[in-house]
Amino acid sequence: MDWFEENQRTLPWRSETDPYKIWISEIILQQTRVNQGWNYYLRFIEQFTDVKTLAESPLKEVLKVWQGLGYYSRARNLHTAANQIMCNHQGVFPKNYLDIRKLKGIGDYTAAAISSLAFQLPYPAVDGNVIRVMTRIFGIYENISQSLTVKNITQLCEKMIDTENPGNFNQALMEFGAIHCTPKKPKCDDCPFGTYCVAFTREHQTILPLKLLKTKIKYRYFHYFIFLKENKTLIEQRVENDIWKNLYQFPLIETEKPIESQDIAPLHWGKFTSVFLKEIKHKLTHQHLTIRFYVVNEYFSEVTNNWFSVSVDDLENYPFPVVIGKIVHDILG
Numbered sequence: 001m002d003w004f005e006e007n008q009r010t011l012p013w014r015s016e017t018d019p020y021k022i023w024i025s026e027i028i029l030q031q032t033r034v035n036q037g038w039n040y041y042l043r044f045i046e047q048f049t050d051v052k053t054l055a056e057s058p059l060k061e062v063l064k065v066w067q068g069l070g071y072y073s074r075a076r077n078l079h080t081a082a083n084q085i086m087c088n089h090q091g092v093f094p095k096n097y098l099d100i101r102k103l104k105g106i107g108d109y110t111a112a113a114i115s116s117l118a119f120q121l122p123y124p125a126v127d128g129n130v131i132r133v134m135t136r137i138f139g140i141y142e143n144i145s146q147s148l149t150v151k152n153i154t155q156l157c158e159k160m161i162d163t164e165n166p167g168n169f170n171q172a173l174m175e176f177g178a179i180h181c182t183p184k185k186p187k188c189d190d191c192p193f194g195t196y197c198v199a200f201t202r203e204h205q206t207i208l209p210l211k212l213l214k215t216k217i218k219y220r221y222f223h224y225f226i227f228l229k230e231n232k233t234l235i236e237q238r239v240e241n242d243i244w245k246n247l248y249q250f251p252l253i254e255t256e257k258p259i260e261s262q263d264i265a266p267l268h269w270g271k272f273t274s275v276f277l278k279e280i281k282h283k284l285t286h287q288h289l290t291i292r293f294y295v296v297n298e299y300f301s302e303v304t305n306n307w308f309s310v311s312v313d314d315l316e317n318y319p320f321p322v323v324i325g326k327i328v329h330d331i332l333g
């Protein structure tokens with residue numbers, strides 16, 4: 001907070017205590033840079049001076065003032081929320097966190113920002129800047145794309161927030177992230193946290209905060225055919241750069257969609273009769289596998305790919321993925 005006193009930028013909404021104006025500035029700054037948002041903010045509060053004026057103005061006018069800022073749902077939500085305040089709070093901006101949080105378009109961060117800046121309520125406003133500062137100083141190596149991480153950081157801030165002046169505390173932390181502990185080239189050599197900061201002492205400024213994108217789950221459908229004849233079967237080694245590389249498996253057909261009929265194999269390999277054995281669902285980090293096993297009680301002579309014949313008793317000498325290994329175990333009895 002001492003740092004903030006000395007280094008804060010002068011902004012049109014700085015030191016503002018009117019919840020209405022704080023609200024407008026926070027919504028504008030959600031997806032807009034300070035430089036671009038500045039004039040929009042001034043125009044907006046000039047035209048819509050208070051909640052009542054905003055609520056009574058046609059939405060078209062509100063959108064007109066918003067034109068060029070993008071993410072127009074923000075303007076529509078402001079208009080709706082102004083009407084909520086008129087209907088539910090007699091036109092007076094609600095003074096407690098839960099009522100503020102209920103307004104259209106207001107999430108945890110914005111509710112905390114308004115509560116602390118306008119009403120000095122001790123709710124930490126955790127935005128991207130705060131997350132960056134906290135993960136670096138405290139060495140929080142958790143994925144910030146996960147809501148649990150944000151929740152943990154919020155709880156940590158709750159312990160530290162200056163209950164006498166939560167508005168300044170929040171602004172200081174956000175401003176520090178915005179202009180000092182920046183994503184690239186943070187000013188570590190001249191930082192009040194220098195000796196405490198985990199990221200600095202470990203030189204992990206480029207690693208923290210950890211942001212791992214949610215990976216899409218890939219669904220795969222494996223059909224394994226266990227050829228069994230005179231105590232022999234066919235296996236192959238997986239060679240592709242894929243799961244289970246270099247491990248062994250039974251002859252496989254992979255399909256993009258679930259197929260329940262065992263007639264699939266003859267389509268690929270010629271005519272024979274197979275009997276469905278069992279289906280196993282197997283979850284890997286980014287892949288969900290549905291694995292079906294079929295037994296074919298005849299020897300398949302047209303050996304293709306890398307298939308080779310082994311005696312059933314010999315199977316235990318080959319490394320199989322766990323799910324296939326269990327089937328092998330079943331076969332061996």
Ligand code: SF4
Nearest residue numbers: 181186188191197200
């Ligand atoms: S030492 Fe560097 S990484 Fe740590 S808080 Fe300061 S500016 Fe951020």
